[in-house]
Amino acid sequence: MGLRRLLVTGLGGTLAPHLARAAEAAGWQVLGWDRRRIPVDDEQAVAAHLQASRPDAIAHLALGSPSxxxxxxxxxxxxxxxxLYTSTVMVFDHEPDGPHRPQDERTSKDDYGRSKIAGEDAIRGAHPGACIARIGWQIDEHSSGNNMLATLEQWxxxxxxxxxxxxxIPACSFMTDTAQALLALIEEPAAAGRVVHLDSNAESALSFDQVVQGLARRFERKAWRIEVNEDYRHDQRLADAGPARLPSLTDRLAQKP
Incomplete structure (x- = not known):
């Protein structure tokens, strides 16, 4: 019997490579998606590629159209x-305030959040048994792109x-932790049909200035000049009544890299 085949979209991004490494370590064969060869908006090409690649599970992390x-x-x-479809905390606006729960109305007013709402609806409409995982801002020492640590360095x-x-109070987690949680959802039959919130700060409730100061200590960013303000107000946490799937942000910030 061969390896289980996991199709992961978005391998050119930041989080999907972490998921791929976790899956391979767990015994999966990871398949990617080359948009140059298989145009994502060509429905016939998409269907033919899926039939030919024969995945045993699909993790859709890439940005793309609802089709x-x-x-x-x-x-x-x-x-x-x-x-598994990876969505975002950005499906929620800051009014009404959080913590945001899986069943809450999606209130986003920006283009990115609304595009992910459209993706959620497309997934759920075609496959009621799909798992939708909403995540916050991701943290990693080495990744570029949409990564909190890299953004803070840039600022x-x-x-x-x-x-x-x-x-x-941001929704945020370390990328390696999120990748492990996503893999667990793929492998967990009970996750089928659920909307799951993944947020290491859900219980820690650290404000953004506390997160930044914690990252500066953990990664020894002594040159950072942190200016605390109250310019943005939002309890953005992603609350979930289910089991804790991520380590707490307080514990992660206390660890050495």
């Missing part, structure tokens, strides 16, 4: 495959300071 999400979900539903480099609001 691509729908095509992946339709194939997974037809074949009875686990499907310090370009502005000579890091402005951090004490009135914002």
């Amino acid at each position: 691509w999400s729908r095509g992946l979900a339709e194939h997974a539903a037809q074949q009875g495959l686990p499907l 310090q480099r370009e502005q000579g300071r890091i402005a951090a609001s004490r009135a914002w």
Whole structure:
């Protein structure tokens, strides 16, 4: 019997490579998606590629159109495959305030959040058994792209300071922890059909200035000039009544790299 085959979209991004490494360590064969060869908005090409690649599960982490999400979900539903779609805390606006729960109304007003709402709806409409995992800002020492630590470094480099609001409680987690949690959801039959919130700060409730100060200590960023303000107000935490799937942010910030 061969390795289980996990199709992971978004391997050119930041989080998907972490998931791929975790999956390979757990005995999966990871399949990617080359958009140059298989255009994501060509429904026939998408369907043909899925039939040819024969994945045993699908993890959809890439940005893309609702039609691509729908095509992946339709194939997974037809074949009875686990499907995980990674969404975002940005489906929620800061009004009404959080903590935000899986069943809460999605209130986003920005383009990114609304695009992820459309992706969620496309996935759920085509595959009611899919798992939707909403995540916050990711933290990693080595990744570039949409990574909190890299962004803070950029702010310090370009502005000579890091402005951090004490009135914002962000949803955030370390990428390696999120990747392990996503893999567990793929492998967990009970996750089918659920919306799951993954946020290491859900219980810690650290404000953004506390997170930044904790990162500066953990990664020895002594040159950071942190300026605390109250410019942005939002309890952005992703609360979930289910089991804790991530270590607490307080504990993670106390650890050495």
